[in-house]
Amino acid sequence: MRQPSKAEQILDLFLLRTTPPEYAEEQPYYTTGSIVAAALIRVALIGTAATILNVSYGSTTWWWTAVLFAFWGLGVYPAWVQYQRFNDAVEQLHIDTLCGQCRHFNPTNQLCMILDVHVTTEAPPCEGEGWEPKG
Ligand code: SF4
DSSP states (O other): OOOOOHHHHHHHHHHTOSSOOGGGTTSOOOOHHHHHHHHHHHHHHHHHHHHHHHHHHOSOHHHHHHHHHHIIIIIIHHHHHHHHHHHHHHHHHHHHOSGGGBTTEETTTTEETTTTEEOOSSSOTTTTTTOOBOO
């Protein structure tokens, strides 16, 4: 499997792609933190661009209305869609895997808290030896 550069990973997270890139087949691609970070970066960039362009366009009502729509449509909404997909993936892990029923599974980042590895839909990384039922 090809290892992506840091710049490629940051760009992929920023783009909030609906399908994971090829290098992310063996691991969960999005986490709650990465989705929130992508949304914040997008909103910050839109806000910065709007502030800079405001000098040219003036503080008209239509301008700031368009900026609000841009915040929602380009910043928050794609992250919300991605978060829904993330929740679906976590739900699938809960249903389909042994790890999903284990007390050491952290659904926020899809991580085994004992081994510190990402859980996939494959066999549990501990091969079942660390499994404990949820309390
Ligand atoms: S201890 Fe084993 S079964 Fe439990 S989450 Fe970790 S890898 Fe999965």
